[in-house]
Amino acid sequence: MTDRVRRLVVVGRDIPLWLSAIGLQSALGRADLEVRVVELPSYLQPTDALAAVPSIVALHRTLGISDAVLPRLCGAVPMVGQRFANWSGGAPPFVLGFDTEPPGDGDIPFAQYWAKGRLEGLRVPLEDFSLGSVAARQGRVPGLSDETSGPLNAGFGYHLEAGPYAAVLHRFGQQAGIPSTFTNGVTVEREGDRIVAVVTAEGERIEGDLFIDASGPDAVLSSPQHDDFEDWSRWLPCDRILTASAAQLPNPPAYSQVSAFAQGGSACIRSLGEPGSWPLSRPRISTNGALPNSCRR
Amino acid sequence: MTADPVRDVVIVGGGTAGWMAASALIKALGNKITVTLIESDEIGTVGVGEATIPPIMFFNKLLGLDENEFVRETNATFKLGIDFVDWRRLGHRYFHNFGLLGAEIRNGTGFIQYWLRSIAGNASADPSTFSAETLAAAQGLFGRAGRDNSGLPNINYAFHFDASTYAAFLRRYSERRGVVRREGKVVGVEQDGESGNITFVTMADGRRIKGDLFFDCSGFRGLLIGETLGSDYESWNHWLLNDRAIAVPCERTEQTTPYTRVTARKAGWQWRIPLQHRIGNGHVFADSFIKEDEARDILLANVDGKPLADPRTLRFTPGRRRRCWVKNCIAMGLSSGFLEPLESTSIHLIQVAVMKLIAFFPDRRFDPIVVDRYNDEMNLLLEAIRDFLIAHYHVTERDDSDYWNYLRTMEIPTSLADKLELFRTRGETLPGPNELFSEISWFAILWGQGIRPTGYHPVADAMPQDDLNLTLDRIRAAIQQRVAGLPMHDDYIRQNCASAT
Numbered sequence: 001m002t003d004r005v006r007r008l009v010v011v012g013r014d015i016p017l018w019l020s021a022i023g024l025q026s027a028l029g030r031a032d033l034e035v036r037v038v039e040l041p042s043y044l045q046p047t048d049a050l051a052a053v054p055s056i057v058a059l060h061r062t063l064g065i066s067d068a069v070l071p072r073l074c075g076a077v078p079m080v081g082q083r084f085a086n087w088s089g090g091a092p093p094f095v096l097g098f099d100t101e102p103p104g105d106g107d108i109p110f111a112q113y114w115a116k117g118r119l120e121g122l123r124v125p126l127e128d129f130s131l132g133s134v135a136a137r138q139g140r141v142p143g144l145s146d147e148t149s150g151p152l153n154a155g156f157g158y159h160l161e162a163g164p165y166a167a168v169l170h171r172f173g174q175q176a177g178i179p180s181t182f183t184n185g186v187t188v189e190r191e192g193d194r195i196v197a198v199v200t201a202e203g204e205r206i207e208g209d210l211f212i213d214a215s216g217p218d219a220v221l222s223s224p225q226h227d228d229f230e231d232w233s234r235w236l237p238c239d240r241i242l243t244a245s246a247a248q249l250p251n252p253p254a255y256s257q258v259s260a261f262a263q264g265g266s267a268c269i270r271s272l273g274e275p276g277s278w279p280l281s282r283p284r285i286s287t288n289g290a291l292p293n294s295c296r297r
Numbered sequence: 298m299t300a301d302p303v304r305d306v307v308i309v310g311g312g313t314a315g316w317m318a319a320s321a322l323i324k325a326l327g328n329k330i331t332v333t334l335i336e337s338d339e340i341g342t343v344g345v346g347e348a349t350i351p352p353i354m355f356f357n358k359l360l361g362l363d364e365n366e367f368v369r370e371t372n373a374t375f376k377l378g379i380d381f382v383d384w385r386r387l388g389h390r391y392f393h394n395f396g397l398l399g400a401e402i403r404n405g406t407g408f409i410q411y412w413l414r415s416i417a418g419n420a421s422a423d424p425s426t427f428s429a430e431t432l433a434a435a436q437g438l439f440g441r442a443g444r445d446n447s448g449l450p451n452i453n454y455a456f457h458f459d460a461s462t463y464a465a466f467l468r469r470y471s472e473r474r475g476v477v478r479r480e481g482k483v484v485g486v487e488q489d490g491e492s493g494n495i496t497f498v499t500m501a502d503g504r505r506i507k508g509d510l511f512f513d514c515s516g517f518r519g520l521l522i523g524e525t526l527g528s529d530y531e532s533w534n535h536w537l538l539n540d541r542a543i544a545v546p547c548e549r550t551e552q553t554t555p556y557t558r559v560t561a562r563k564a565g566w567q568w569r570i571p572l573q574h575r576i577g578n579g580h581v582f583a584d585s586f587i588k589e590d591e592a593r594d595i596l597l598a599n600v601d602g603k604p605l606a607d608p609r610t611l612r613f614t615p616g617r618r619r620r621c622w623v624k625n626c627i628a629m630g631l632s633s634g635f636l637e638p639l640e641s642t643s644i645h646l647i648q649v650a651v652m653k654l655i656a657f658f659p660d661r662r663f664d665p666i667v668v669d670r671y672n673d674e675m676n677l678l679l680e681a682i683r684d685f686l687i688a689h690y691h692v693t694e695r696d697d698s699d700y701w702n703y704l705r706t707m708e709i710p711t712s713l714a715d716k717l718e719l720f721r722t723r724g725e726t727l728p729g730p731n732e733l734f735s736e737i738s739w740f741a742i743l744w745g746q747g748i749r750p751t752g753y754h755p756v757a758d759a760m761p762q763d764d765l766n767l768t769l770d771r772i773r774a775a776i777q778q779r780v781a782g783l784p785m786h787d788d789y790i791r792q793n794c795a796s797a798t
C-alpha cells in the first residue's frame with residue numbers, strides 16, 4: 001500500500017467545498033487519509049436559494065448530517081417536484097414530480113401505455129399518474145417510506161437558503177475534525193504537470209498528494225496552459241444569473257417554479273420555509289445582484 | 298396505433314434459438330402479431346446438454362413458466378456454479394460460484410475488497426467459505442432459498458437441461474399460444490427491390506411465406522443474415538483456439554452434482570453436465586493442436602458412465618456476426634456468432650437477443666437508430682464475454698503443451714489487458730453497464746487462475762479491525778447456517794420435480 005494517497009487537499013468555496021471534503025473524510029478519514037480544506041471567500045449572496053433533488057436526503061444520511069436541523073438553520077422546506085411554466089407555447093404548466101413511475105404491465109415504461117391511451121382519447125395528463133406531481137400541486141409531501149402509497153414511491157428534496165446551508169456544512173466539517181485554512185486566494189505550485197502544493201495569499205504552503213478544485217467557475221487549480229474548458233453555450237445560451245427575493249407567498253408551494261421568458265431566459269422561484277413550520281413558511285422570490293465576474297468566464 | 302406495425306413474424310429454424318424466440322414473442326406480442334416458425338426434421342439441431350446461468354429466471358418469468366414443471370419436462374437439474382479442474386495448473390481446482398461472495402457491505406466498498414484486506418497478502422487464502430453456493434456444491438446440497446427475513450443469504454442457481462427436450466417444451470408452449478410451425482426446408486429468399494428487406498421465403502415444396510420481420514435461427518449457416526443480407530462473420534479464432542467439439546452422453550452416476558464441471562485438457566477442455574437421466578459430456582478442442590481421434594479417445598476415457606450414443610462432432614468458428622440485425626432480419630443463436638460454452642453463455646445470449654428485440658421492437662420502417670443501438674449493445678455484451686473467456690486461457694501457469702504455451706503468451710485484447718492490470722493492482726476489474734459478468738465472477742476466475750492482487754480499495758481500510766473481524770465472522774456464520782439447512786440435491790429433485798423417465 002505504498003502508493004496510497006495520504007494527503008488530500010480540497011480548495012474551494014461554499015457548498016461544493018464542504019460537501020466534497022465531508023464526503024471524502026467520511027469514506028476515507030479512517031483509512032489514513034488526511035483531508036484538508038483551503039477555503040476561499042464565499043460567492044453566495046443573501047438572496048441565493050437552492051432547490052436540491054431527493055438524492056440530497058440519501059447523501060445527508062451517508063454523511064451523517066441530520067436533516068432535522070435544516071428547517072431551523074437554513075429555512076429548508078421539502079420540495080416534491082418542479083413546475084415548468086411557459087416552456088411549451090400555450091400549454092399549461094406541468095409538474096415534474098420526484099418519484100418512480102407507476103408500474104406498467106411488462107417491461108416497457110408506463111409512459112408508453114399512457115401514449116397509447118392518449119391516441120385513443122385519454123385526456124388525463126401524464127403528471128396525474130405521478131405521486132410526486134400530484135402531491136406537489138396539492139402542497140403535500142409524501143413520507144420517505146409511506147406504506148399508504150402502495151406501488152408508487154415518491155421522494156422529496158429541499159429548498160434551502162444557500163448561505164446558511166453552506167454554514168451548516170462548514171460547521172459540520174469542522175466538527176468532523178477537518179482542518180481548514182481561510183484565505184483570499186491561492187497560487188499553485190507545480191512539478192511538471194503535477195500539483196505539489198498550494199500557497200495561500202498569506203504565505204502558508206500546503207502540500208498534498210491529491211487536490212480537488214471546488215472553487216467554482218474560477219477553477220483556481222486549472223493550469224493556464226491546459227485550459228480545455230468546453231463551451232456548450234451554442235446549446236445552452238443562458239450565461240447570467242440574477243437573483244432577488246420578495247415577500248412571502250400566502251400559500252407556499254411544495255415545488256420549484258421554473259418559468260421561461262421570451263428572451264430565452266428563465267427564472268426559478270423558490271419558497272423558503274420558516275423554522276420547523278414549512279406549510280406556513282415565509283417564501284421569498286429568490287434573488288438579486290449578479291454573481292461575480294468570475295461566473296462569466 | 299403505430300403507423301406501420303409489424304404484423305407477421307417469420308422464424309427460420311427451430312432448435313433452442315428458434316423456439317426461445319417464438320415462445321417469447323408470442324407471449325409478449327401474441328395478440329398483435331402472427332408468428333410462423335419454419336423448421337425441417339431433416340436438419341438436426343446442435344443441442345446437447347445445456348448449462349445455463351441465473352438470469353434465465355428472467356426468461357422463465359417472461360414466459361410465466363412453472364419452474365418445477367419446466368425442470369420435470371426437460372430432465373433438468375440445478376446448478377450452483379462451475380467447477381474448474383486443471384485450469385490454473387494440473388491438479389488444481391476452483392469454483393466459479395453463482396451469487397454473491399460474502400455479503401453487501403453498507404456504506405463501504407465491495408466485500409471482496411474487505412476480504413483482500415483481511416487476508417493480508419496470504420496467497421493461499423481460500424475465499425470459498427464466503428460463498429453459500431460453493432459450500433453447498435461441494436457437499437452435493439441444493440434447495441431453493443430466496444430472500445427472506447432470516448438474515449441468511451439466498452441461494453442463486455440456474456439449470457442443466459436437455460436442449461432437445463427444452464426446444465420441444467418451448468414448442469408445445471408456443472403452439473398452444475398460436476405459433477404456426479411449418480415443416481420443410483427454406484430454398485429461396487425474396488427481397489424488396491427498393492429497400493432490400495426480405496419479403497418472402499420459399500420452401501422446398503413451393504410454398505411462399507410472407508413476413509414483415511424475419512428471425513434467422515438457421516444455425517452456423519446464417520441463411521438470411523449472411524447468405525442473403527451479407528453481414529460478415531468476424532473470427533476470434535486467434536484468441537479462442539477451439540474450433541471443434543465432440544459430444545457424448547453417458548449413464549448417470551449415483552449422485553447428481555449440482556454444478557457443471559469443466560476440466561482443462563492438453564488442447565482444449567471437457568464439460569460434464571449432469572441431467573436427471575444421464576450425463577452430458579463433451580470435449581472442446583483446437584483442431585490445429587490435436588487430432589480428432591485423440592480428442593475422442595480423451596473424451597471417452599474420461600466419462601463417468603457407459604456412453605449412451607456415438608460421439609458426435611461439431612465444427613465451429615469462434616466469433617460473431619458483425620451486425621446481428623440487418624434491415625428486417627435479426628440473427629439469434631449460432632447464426633449470430635459462437636462462443637464456446639465454457640461459461641454457459643449460449644442460451645443467455647439468445648435470451649438477451651430476444652428480450653432486447655422485444656424492448657426495441659420496431660415498426661416496418663426499421664429505424665436505423667434503433668437497429669444500430671441494438672447491434673451496438675449486443676456487440677459490447679459479446680466482446681466482454683469474449684474477454685472473460687480469454688482470461689481463463691491466458692491467465693494460467695500451464696506450460697505442458699504448445700496449446701497452453703500459445704495461449705499463456707499471446708497478445709490479448711486491450712480491453713482485457715486493462716482489466717487484468719486493474720485487478721493486479723486494485724483487486725477489481727470495473728465491469729461496465731453492458732457486461733454480463735460481475736466483479737464477483739471476475740474475481741472467482743482471476744483469483745482461481747492464480748492472480749494475487751497487490752493492493753485493494755483504500756476505502757476498505759476505513760473499517761476498524763474489530764468491526765471487520767466481526768463482520769466477516771457474522772457473514773460466514775450466516776452462510777454456514779444457510780448451507781446446513783439445505784437438503785441433498787437428489788432428494789430435493791425427487792421431492793419437487795423428478796422427471797417421469
